[in-house]
Amino acid sequence: MARIRTTVDGLVYEDDVEPRMLLVQYLRERLGKTGTVIGCDTSNCGACTVHLDGLSVKSCSVLAVQANGSEVLTVEGLERDGQLHPVQQAFHDNHALQCGYCTPGMIMQSIDLLGDNPDPSEQEVREGIEGNLCRCTGYQNIVRAVQDAAQKMKPGAHASTSSSAAAPVAGGGA
Amino acid sequence: MIPASFDYVRPTTVDEAVQALVDGGEDAKIMAGGQSFIPVLRLRMGDPSLVIDLGGIPELRGVREDGDQIVVGAMTTHHEVTRDDLLARHVALIAEATKTVADFQVRHRGTLGGALAHADPAGDLAAPTLALDAELVIVGQNGERRVPAADFFEDYFTTAIGPGEILTAIRFPKYTGWGARYEKFNRVAQAWSIVAVAATVKVDSGTITDARIGLTNMAGTPVRARAVESALVGQSMSEETVRAAAQAAAEGTSPTSDADAGSDYREHLARVLTGRAVLAAAG
Amino acid sequence: MTTTDNPPVQEIGRDRRRKEDRRLITGRTRWTDNQAITGLLHISIVRSPFAHAEIKGIDTSAAKQVPGVVGVYTAADIGADAVQLPCAWPITKDMKSPQRPALAGSRVNFAGEGVAVVVARSAAIAKDAAELVEVDYDELEPVLDMEAALADGATLVHPELGTNENAQWVFDSGEAGSGGSAAEAIAAAEKADDQVVVRRRFRQQRLVPVFMEPRSTVVDPTGEQLTMWSATQVPHILKTMLALTLGLPEHKLRVIAPDVGGGFGGKIAVAPEEVVTLLVAQKLGKPVKWTETRSESLLTAHHGRDQIQDLAVAVTKDGQIKALDVKLLADMGAYLGLVGPGVPILGAFMFNAIYKIPAYRFDCRNVFTTKTLTDAYRGAGRPEATFGIERMMDEVAVELGMEPMELRKKNWISHEEFPFTTVSTLTYDTGNYEAATEQAMTMFDYDGLRREQQQRRQRGDVKQLGIGISTFTEMCGLAPSRVLGSLDYGAGGWETSSIRMLPTGKVECVVGTSGHGQGHETAFSQIVADKLGVGFDDVEILHGDTQSSYRGLDTYGSRSLAVGGIAIVKAAEKVVEKARPIAAHMLEASEDDLEFTAGKFSVKGTDKGVGIADVALAVFAAHDMPEGVEPDIDAHATFDPENFSYPHGTHLCAVEVDTETGFVQLYKYVCVDDVGTVINPLIVEGQVHGGLAQGIAQALFEEAAYDESGTLLSGTLVDYTLPSAADLISFDTANTTTPSTTNPLGVKGVGEAGTIASTPAVVNAVLDAVRQYGVSDIDMPTTPYRVWTAINSAKGTSGRGDEADVASPGAGLGSTASDISKGDTQGGHL
Known part of the structure; x- marks a missing residue:
C-alpha cells in the first residue's frame, strides 16, 4: 500500500492504495467519482480522460500512486455555481451525445484542446479528439459543439487549463 | 482490466533509480510515461515484481x-x-x-x-x-x-x-535550417504505422546538399535509407529526382507481412512515402 | 384550479434539446458498473484460449487459496453446464440447435468460451485467482470456413447434430405466388439474345458492435424479488427468458436496465455471463457483479454480419431486371444467439429493395463454426441485403455500360405506384424515391463531381475520384406479431405504454421500450406533450425497469418510435377519453358538447373549459365524480402494428483513392432520407450521423478476423480499428417526407437507416475510382493494402479479353470505354 494525497475536483483526499490501482479505479471505486468511466483496456477509447495537473490524460493509463501530490479535474468538477462549463453547454446545445458513455472523456479532452487552441478549425478539432472514440454520433455534432464552445468562450478569459492553477475552474469562460 | 500486483518505488535521482533496478533484479521494470507500459500490465502481458517510476527525477526532464x-x-x-x-x-x-x-x-x-x-x-x-x-x-x-x-x-x-x-x-x-517531414501511413488515426518515413534534408539554392532518412516498421529495428540519402545528395531539387532516388528506399530492409500489409506492399510504401517525405521536407 | 392558459406550441417536429443530457454531461450517471452495494462480490470468468477443445480437467485449488477469494466454480458446480441459453427464433421446424450452456462443461466451441468462474472481494483479486485456475484441454480441429464446414467429412462443431448446417431457409416467389420463378427466368435469360445474367460473389465480413459501455451485470438476491441490473437493450425479454431458462418464478425477478451506453444490437441477448452472475449470487446469497473488459467484450459478446453472398441478376440489355437469385451462407458461430438464426432471414425481404423484380429466390444456409456467435448488429440482415443488391446494381450497370443511377431509376417503384406489394410479399405503404434522389443529386452536385472525376482521370492524378450510389429502403418497426408468427419467431412485436396523470398536473409515461442513447425521453415527451396538451417538461418517461414498466418488448429494429411511440399515442387517447365524462361533469355539460384541444376540454361555442390537469386533480380528490365513473384517468395501451414501415433514401458518396498507396479518403457524403414524420429533427440527424459512421466503418475500417487456429486477431481496440473523428468527415444530410400510413404518427424509424445505406455507397465509390484499372471487386474493409493489391493485380493481368472495355458506372457521363482503359497512363505512380 502507498499513501497518496490528491486534490480531486477541488477537494483534498488522502488514501492508502495498492500500487497497481489505476487512477480511474481510484476515482470510481474509492472516491465515488463514477462520472469518469472505463471503455477499454488499451488506452484507445479515451472515455476515462481527466485533467492531471492541467493536462488531459487517460486515467486508465496512470497509476493512482502517480497522482500523488497532483490535482485532478473530472467531468464532475466542471460546473461552477450550478452553471455548466461552456463545453458542457455546447455538447447539450449541439446534440453532441447520444448514449453519453464517451461524453465525459470527450468533454475533458475538448476543454484541453480549447485551452491549447482557442479557435480550432474542423480538422484541428477532429485531430484534437482523435484519442476519444464515440460509437453513436459519428463525431459530427461533437465537432460542431467544440467549435461552438470556442466561439462562446472567446469574449472571456482564455480557456486555460494547461496551468494547474486554473483547475478546477477549467475553461473559465463560464 | 487490472494489473497484477507489484511493488512500486519512485526514486528522485538517477543513482537511486539505478540502485533500485539493481536491487530489484530481473523482475524489476522501469516505467517512464507508462503509456505503453500500463496497458501491457493491464492486459497482464507483463508481470513485474517491482515498478520503478522515473517520474520523480527532475534531472531527466527538459x-x-x-x-x-x-x-x-x-x-x-x-x-x-x-x-x-x-x-x-x-x-x-x-x-x-x-x-x-x-x-x-x-x-x-x-x-x-x-x-x-x-x-x-x-x-x-x-x-x-x-x-x-x-x-x-x-x-x-x-x-x-x-x-x-x-x-x-x-x-x-x-x-x-x-x-x-x-x-x-x-x-x-543540430540540423539548423534543415527541412523535416515525418510521413506516417496508417489505417486509421489511432493505428500504429504500417510504414513511416522520417526525412530531413538540407537544400541550398535548389540543390540537396545533405539528407537523412529513417524508416519505421521496415524491419525489427528502424532502418536508415542510406542509398536514398546518397542518391539525393548533390541532386537538384525536383519531383523527378526525388522520386527516382526514393526507388532505393527499400534496400536493406526486411519488413514483415501481416493482415495490414505484405512485405512487398511495405517495400512499395517505403518508396512512395520516402519520395513524399523528402519532397515535403524540402518544400 | 389550475388551467392551461398558454397552450403549448406544437412539440412534434421541434428540435428540442435532449432531457437526458444534463446528467450525462455532468457525470451524474447510473451505468451498471457504478452500482456499489455493501458486501458486493466480484466475478472473473476463466475462458478458453482454444477455439475447439475437450475439457479434460479443471484444477481450482490454487485459485481457492488466494486471500479474498470466496469461491471458484466449474460449470457443474453451479449447474451452468445444464443451462440451455435461449434462441427465440427457430427459423425452420427442423432447425438444428445445439445446447448452449452458461459455462462449458465438457467441450469448448469458441475461443473465449467460459469454463469456470472465480468469486472474490474485488475484481482485481478475482482476476488474480482466475489466472491460477488450471484447465487441461485436448485440442480439437477448429471449424472456420463456412464452405468447408458444409463439405462431406467436415469436422463437426457439434457432433451430436450430425451436421454443421443449422438450417436452410428458402423463399421462392414462384412458389409463393408473388412472382415468377427466378430459376426459370435466369435460364431463359441465358438463352436470350437481349438479356444477360450477371453473377457476383460478395463477402460480408464479420463485425463487432463495440458499444462504448462494456457489458456489466449486478445481481442482488437479498430482496424478496431477485434484482438484476444489466447493460442490456432488452430488460423485459431478459426477465421472461431468465424465468423460462432457469425455471425461476417470473414474479420473483426484477430486471433493471439503468443508463446503458449503446447497444447497436450487441446488447440484445441473454448472455451467459448474466446467467452465471445470477447463479453465483443465488448460490452465495450475496450481491455479485460482473463487468467485462474491452478485450473480453470483443472476444465474447456476439459479433455481427459474416455472410458469403452469391447473387445472380437476369437483366435485359436495356436495363430491365427480370430476376434475382440470392444464395447465402451465414456464419452463426459456435451457438445460436437470441435471434441469431433469424438475422440473415430478415434480409430475405430486403434484397429486392426498391426495385420491381418479377422473379426472386432467396436461399440461406446457416452454418456453425468454432467462432464467437453472431447475432443482431445495427440493421440485422438488412445491411447485408442492401449491400448485396446495391453493389449488384453497380455491377449490372457496368456490364450494360449504363449510368448506375439510370439503371436504378429504370427499375425502382415510382411514387405513383404506392402502395406496392413486392416480390417478397411486403406491402410498401408510401415512398418517393424520385424526390429523395433528386434532392440528393442536387446537394451532391452529382454532375459536377462526375466532371471532376473525368478531369482527374484525364490528368492521371495520383488521387482518383470515385462516386458511389446507394438507393435503399428498409423495413422498420419490428414488428407485426402475425408476421413474426409466420416466421416462427418466439414472441410478438407489439409495444405498450401507460400514462399516469399525477394530481399536480404532471405526467408519468411508462414505456416498454428501453432506450440506451436514442433520446426516447425527449422524443416521447414531445409526443405526450402534444397529445395531452401538457408541457414538455411536465412529462417524465419511465423505462428500463420491469417493476415500473412491467410489459414491453424493448428496443431494437427501429421499433421504439414506430411501434412504442404509437402505444403512447393510444394511451394518451385513452386518458383523454377517460377524462372526458369527468370534465363534462365538472363543466355541467354534455360529453358530446366537449372538444379537447391543447390540453383543455372546452364546451363548444363557449369560453368554458377545464384543463386535463384540473381533471387529474379532481380525480385525485374524487369528491365529486359522475355517477358510475371510476376516479382514475390513467391509461394503458398496447399497439401491434399491421405492417412495417419503410424508410428509404438516396445516399451518394465520393471518395479519393490514392492510387500509389491504396488509401481511401472520404471526399463527400450526401444523404437524403425519408423517415416519415419527424418528431425531433435534431435526434433524427444524430441517428443518421451515427448510422453512417458505422456503415462507413464496415466499408473501410472494421473486421473481426481469426487466424487459422481460431484465435480472434482483432481482440483489442488496437486491432479492431474503429474510426475516430480524424478518420471521418462531415456529412450533408437532409430529409424528404412521405408520412407512413401504417401508423397514426406517420413515422417510419431512423435508427438503422444510415448504417444500412452507407456501406454499399462507399464500396461502390471505391470501385468506381479503380475500375478503370480493371478492378472489379475488393473485399471489405477496403483497406489500403487490399485496394493497392487489387489495382496492382488487375494491372498486372494482361489479356483481360472481353473485359478490356470495362466501363465505369460513370461512363455514361461523357467518358468512353477507350478513355477509361488507358489505365497504363497511371503506371508511373505505382
Missing part, C-alpha cells in the same frame, strides 16, 4: 543546448518535445515525428526516452532518432556511456540498454 548538441532528457514528454523552441529550430524532425505519436492525452504522459527504450518497430520515434544520428546516454552502476543510435536498436523491443541500466538522455546533433 531540453537544453550543449555546444553543438541538443540534449533531451529521457523523461521529457512528447507534449514538451512538440512545444520546444530549441528542438523546433535545430531538430525539427523529432518534433514533427512526435506530433504523430498516438493522441494528445498520450503525448501528455508519454516520453521520448520511454518510447525509444520500448523499441517497438512500429513506434514513430526510433526512425528519426536513427536518421538524426543521435547519441543515447545510458547510465548504470559503472557510470555513463553514450551509444550511437545505429548501435542502440538491436531487435524487436530490444535495445543496447543493459541490465541495471537506464536511458537518461538523447543527444541530437
Whole structure:
C-alpha cells in the first residue's frame, strides 16, 4: 500500500492504495467519482480522460500512486455555481451525445484542446479528439459543439487549463 | 482490466533509480510515461515484481543546448518535445515525428526516452532518432556511456540498454535550417504505422546538399535509407529526382507481412512515402 | 384550479434539446458498473484460449487459496453446464440447435468460451485467482470456413447434430405466388439474345458492435424479488427468458436496465455471463457483479454480419431486371444467439429493395463454426441485403455500360405506384424515391463531381475520384406479431405504454421500450406533450425497469418510435377519453358538447373549459365524480402494428483513392432520407450521423478476423480499428417526407437507416475510382493494402479479353470505354 494525497475536483483526499490501482479505479471505486468511466483496456477509447495537473490524460493509463501530490479535474468538477462549463453547454446545445458513455472523456479532452487552441478549425478539432472514440454520433455534432464552445468562450478569459492553477475552474469562460 | 500486483518505488535521482533496478533484479521494470507500459500490465502481458517510476527525477526532464548538441532528457514528454523552441529550430524532425505519436492525452504522459527504450518497430520515434544520428546516454552502476543510435536498436523491443541500466538522455546533433517531414501511413488515426518515413534534408539554392532518412516498421529495428540519402545528395531539387532516388528506399530492409500489409506492399510504401517525405521536407 | 392558459406550441417536429443530457454531461450517471452495494462480490470468468477443445480437467485449488477469494466454480458446480441459453427464433421446424450452456462443461466451441468462474472481494483479486485456475484441454480441429464446414467429412462443431448446417431457409416467389420463378427466368435469360445474367460473389465480413459501455451485470438476491441490473437493450425479454431458462418464478425477478451506453444490437441477448452472475449470487446469497473488459467484450459478446453472398441478376440489355437469385451462407458461430438464426432471414425481404423484380429466390444456409456467435448488429440482415443488391446494381450497370443511377431509376417503384406489394410479399405503404434522389443529386452536385472525376482521370492524378450510389429502403418497426408468427419467431412485436396523470398536473409515461442513447425521453415527451396538451417538461418517461414498466418488448429494429411511440399515442387517447365524462361533469355539460384541444376540454361555442390537469386533480380528490365513473384517468395501451414501415433514401458518396498507396479518403457524403414524420429533427440527424459512421466503418475500417487456429486477431481496440473523428468527415444530410400510413404518427424509424445505406455507397465509390484499372471487386474493409493489391493485380493481368472495355458506372457521363482503359497512363505512380 502507498499513501497518496490528491486534490480531486477541488477537494483534498488522502488514501492508502495498492500500487497497481489505476487512477480511474481510484476515482470510481474509492472516491465515488463514477462520472469518469472505463471503455477499454488499451488506452484507445479515451472515455476515462481527466485533467492531471492541467493536462488531459487517460486515467486508465496512470497509476493512482502517480497522482500523488497532483490535482485532478473530472467531468464532475466542471460546473461552477450550478452553471455548466461552456463545453458542457455546447455538447447539450449541439446534440453532441447520444448514449453519453464517451461524453465525459470527450468533454475533458475538448476543454484541453480549447485551452491549447482557442479557435480550432474542423480538422484541428477532429485531430484534437482523435484519442476519444464515440460509437453513436459519428463525431459530427461533437465537432460542431467544440467549435461552438470556442466561439462562446472567446469574449472571456482564455480557456486555460494547461496551468494547474486554473483547475478546477477549467475553461473559465463560464 | 487490472494489473497484477507489484511493488512500486519512485526514486528522485538517477543513482537511486539505478540502485533500485539493481536491487530489484530481473523482475524489476522501469516505467517512464507508462503509456505503453500500463496497458501491457493491464492486459497482464507483463508481470513485474517491482515498478520503478522515473517520474520523480527532475534531472531527466527538459531540453537544453550543449555546444553543438541538443540534449533531451529521457523523461521529457512528447507534449514538451512538440512545444520546444530549441528542438523546433535545430531538430525539427523529432518534433514533427512526435506530433504523430498516438493522441494528445498520450503525448501528455508519454516520453521520448520511454518510447525509444520500448523499441517497438512500429513506434514513430526510433526512425528519426536513427536518421538524426543521435547519441543515447545510458547510465548504470559503472557510470555513463553514450551509444550511437545505429548501435542502440538491436531487435524487436530490444535495445543496447543493459541490465541495471537506464536511458537518461538523447543527444541530437543540430540540423539548423534543415527541412523535416515525418510521413506516417496508417489505417486509421489511432493505428500504429504500417510504414513511416522520417526525412530531413538540407537544400541550398535548389540543390540537396545533405539528407537523412529513417524508416519505421521496415524491419525489427528502424532502418536508415542510406542509398536514398546518397542518391539525393548533390541532386537538384525536383519531383523527378526525388522520386527516382526514393526507388532505393527499400534496400536493406526486411519488413514483415501481416493482415495490414505484405512485405512487398511495405517495400512499395517505403518508396512512395520516402519520395513524399523528402519532397515535403524540402518544400 | 389550475388551467392551461398558454397552450403549448406544437412539440412534434421541434428540435428540442435532449432531457437526458444534463446528467450525462455532468457525470451524474447510473451505468451498471457504478452500482456499489455493501458486501458486493466480484466475478472473473476463466475462458478458453482454444477455439475447439475437450475439457479434460479443471484444477481450482490454487485459485481457492488466494486471500479474498470466496469461491471458484466449474460449470457443474453451479449447474451452468445444464443451462440451455435461449434462441427465440427457430427459423425452420427442423432447425438444428445445439445446447448452449452458461459455462462449458465438457467441450469448448469458441475461443473465449467460459469454463469456470472465480468469486472474490474485488475484481482485481478475482482476476488474480482466475489466472491460477488450471484447465487441461485436448485440442480439437477448429471449424472456420463456412464452405468447408458444409463439405462431406467436415469436422463437426457439434457432433451430436450430425451436421454443421443449422438450417436452410428458402423463399421462392414462384412458389409463393408473388412472382415468377427466378430459376426459370435466369435460364431463359441465358438463352436470350437481349438479356444477360450477371453473377457476383460478395463477402460480408464479420463485425463487432463495440458499444462504448462494456457489458456489466449486478445481481442482488437479498430482496424478496431477485434484482438484476444489466447493460442490456432488452430488460423485459431478459426477465421472461431468465424465468423460462432457469425455471425461476417470473414474479420473483426484477430486471433493471439503468443508463446503458449503446447497444447497436450487441446488447440484445441473454448472455451467459448474466446467467452465471445470477447463479453465483443465488448460490452465495450475496450481491455479485460482473463487468467485462474491452478485450473480453470483443472476444465474447456476439459479433455481427459474416455472410458469403452469391447473387445472380437476369437483366435485359436495356436495363430491365427480370430476376434475382440470392444464395447465402451465414456464419452463426459456435451457438445460436437470441435471434441469431433469424438475422440473415430478415434480409430475405430486403434484397429486392426498391426495385420491381418479377422473379426472386432467396436461399440461406446457416452454418456453425468454432467462432464467437453472431447475432443482431445495427440493421440485422438488412445491411447485408442492401449491400448485396446495391453493389449488384453497380455491377449490372457496368456490364450494360449504363449510368448506375439510370439503371436504378429504370427499375425502382415510382411514387405513383404506392402502395406496392413486392416480390417478397411486403406491402410498401408510401415512398418517393424520385424526390429523395433528386434532392440528393442536387446537394451532391452529382454532375459536377462526375466532371471532376473525368478531369482527374484525364490528368492521371495520383488521387482518383470515385462516386458511389446507394438507393435503399428498409423495413422498420419490428414488428407485426402475425408476421413474426409466420416466421416462427418466439414472441410478438407489439409495444405498450401507460400514462399516469399525477394530481399536480404532471405526467408519468411508462414505456416498454428501453432506450440506451436514442433520446426516447425527449422524443416521447414531445409526443405526450402534444397529445395531452401538457408541457414538455411536465412529462417524465419511465423505462428500463420491469417493476415500473412491467410489459414491453424493448428496443431494437427501429421499433421504439414506430411501434412504442404509437402505444403512447393510444394511451394518451385513452386518458383523454377517460377524462372526458369527468370534465363534462365538472363543466355541467354534455360529453358530446366537449372538444379537447391543447390540453383543455372546452364546451363548444363557449369560453368554458377545464384543463386535463384540473381533471387529474379532481380525480385525485374524487369528491365529486359522475355517477358510475371510476376516479382514475390513467391509461394503458398496447399497439401491434399491421405492417412495417419503410424508410428509404438516396445516399451518394465520393471518395479519393490514392492510387500509389491504396488509401481511401472520404471526399463527400450526401444523404437524403425519408423517415416519415419527424418528431425531433435534431435526434433524427444524430441517428443518421451515427448510422453512417458505422456503415462507413464496415466499408473501410472494421473486421473481426481469426487466424487459422481460431484465435480472434482483432481482440483489442488496437486491432479492431474503429474510426475516430480524424478518420471521418462531415456529412450533408437532409430529409424528404412521405408520412407512413401504417401508423397514426406517420413515422417510419431512423435508427438503422444510415448504417444500412452507407456501406454499399462507399464500396461502390471505391470501385468506381479503380475500375478503370480493371478492378472489379475488393473485399471489405477496403483497406489500403487490399485496394493497392487489387489495382496492382488487375494491372498486372494482361489479356483481360472481353473485359478490356470495362466501363465505369460513370461512363455514361461523357467518358468512353477507350478513355477509361488507358489505365497504363497511371503506371508511373505505382
